[in-house]
Amino acid sequence: MFVCTGYGTTDAATPLAPLTVNRRDPGEFDVEIEILYCGVCHSDLHFARNEWGFTQYPAVPGHEIVGRVARLGGGVTKYQAGDLVGVGCMVDSCRSCASCREGLEQYCDGGFAGQTYGGFEPVLQEPSKGGYAERIVVDENFVLRIPANLDPAAAAPLLCAGITLYSPLRHWGAGPGKKVGIIGLGGLGHMGVKLAHAMGAETALFTTSTNKTEDARRLGATHVILSKDEAEMAKHAESFDLIIDTVAAAHDLSPYFNTLKREATMVQVGAPDKPLPFNVFPLLIKRRNFAGSIIGGIKETQEMLEFCGTHNITADIELIRMDQINEAYERMLKSDVKFRFCIDMATLKG
CATH class of the missing domain: 3.40.50.720 (NAD(P)-binding Rossmann-like Domain)
Known part of the structure; x- marks a missing residue:
């Protein structure tokens, strides 16, 4: 296990602030990613404020993640250090149910255990923490390749929206x-x-x-x-x-x-x-x-990214600092954004 700096909250009424996030050390098939940008989804707000009723604290939102591969497990074959990659709403699934076998992991019979945040981290035996953090460790099968021609900040919301x-x-x-x-x-x-x-x-x-x-x-x-x-x-x-x-x-x-x-x-x-x-x-x-309908499976999400690369499609974003997230949540409630906030994670440490 290693620790990194993140941004989250300790209860439904407390504004998001810096906190420490535990991450597992990369296993054989894991990819450790240095997070460069993280999109802000309305689901992040619901989760942080426990509006869906299942949040466990401390809570770290964020599931529109773009970053660079930093470390690799010995068995990883799909990526190399330095690759530009993404992580969306899922970091795992049961991989054995009918939906998973068909490449529809978003409908996994195991429910939401594999969510990027609010799911379950099996190695650390704690709730999963999302992308408002310096780093994240994800199985290579749930990591996505970001087309090189896309602006990485504006590509981040593609992973959910x-x-x-x-x-x-x-x-x-x-x-x-x-x-x-x-x-x-x-x-x-x-x-x-x-x-x-x-x-x-x-x-x-x-x-x-x-x-x-x-x-x-x-x-x-x-x-x-x-x-x-x-x-x-x-x-x-x-x-x-x-x-x-x-x-x-x-x-x-x-x-x-x-x-x-x-x-x-x-x-x-x-x-x-x-x-x-x-x-x-x-x-x-x-x-x-x-x-x-909700999101898409990993294969379809990669297909979407390649389609967006071909057609030069990204989200229209407003890039914000990490310490602007609470203001961004309030503005999001007022529809005061065109059309998606994205956090520059280089600002996490000030």
């Missing part, structure tokens, strides 16, 4: 000849617009705010639809092949269902803390589908 949108877009066939809608233009939504456009789909943003129009079109949206305007929504009735909802607040889904074609699908990726209200009849009368 990027794959969260890429996976359903790929699974439900976004591409040429398909009309795809993205609800919300935050950290997740702006990635959805970029990716759907790059896949060749006719891409639309649903928003409640007129001031999102310019950004949405810059990111690749052909249509910007004000969801509160019934006449505007009616223009797009029964026209969408796929809609992805990124909104994490309670809102009525029924108006969006009416814009789907017969047998088309709406996918929920935003995670509201309260049940979503909606009328089931728009689903029934056109045999429409309502589905959910």
Whole structure:
């Protein structure tokens, strides 16, 4: 075991501050990574403040990690010292259940034990700690290669926000000849617009705010639809092949269902803390589908990174110092960021 400096909290009400993080020494197949950048996900805030009810303290968030390989176990074959790599939401899985065997580790029957933070560190026998830290040690099979042409800071959010949108877009066939809608233009939504456009789909943003129009079109949206305007929504009735909802607040889904074609699908990726209200009849009368999705498996996440490398896609970020994280959380609650915070980990020690 070795220790490094991290940033976390000791209870739900205490602001994040410097603390010591234990890491296991690299085992035979482990990669020790010097963390350069860590994206800030809304899940980090939920976890730090125990809003999901399972946080064990001290808690260290962070699962959008980009860094350089520092040390390697003797059996590692996939990476070399100095490689630019990433770590997302998972650092392990059972590797034996049906989902894991199919490369869908995000749906592992073992649940969330392999989470980057809030899971379980089997060597140290303690809850896992995330990427708000100097270093992390991860099995090589859960380490990802970052394309060299991408800005590493702006690539960090791809490890969660990027794959969260890429996976359903790929699974439900976004591409040429398909009309795809993205609800919300935050950290997740702006990635959805970029990716759907790059896949060749006719891409639309649903928003409640007129001031999102310019950004949405810059990111690749052909249509910007004000969801509160019934006449505007009616223009797009029964026209969408796929809609992805990124909104994490309670809102009525029924108006969006009416814009789907017969047998088309709406996918929920935003995670509201309260049940979503909606009328089931728009689903029934056109045999429409309502589905959910979380991140992607390791193979698909690497595929996403290579796709982003080919199309030069990264997140739009605001780079912050580590000591600005508490302010960033408050700003995130107010949607005061375009579109993702990312921490420069070189600032961890001041």
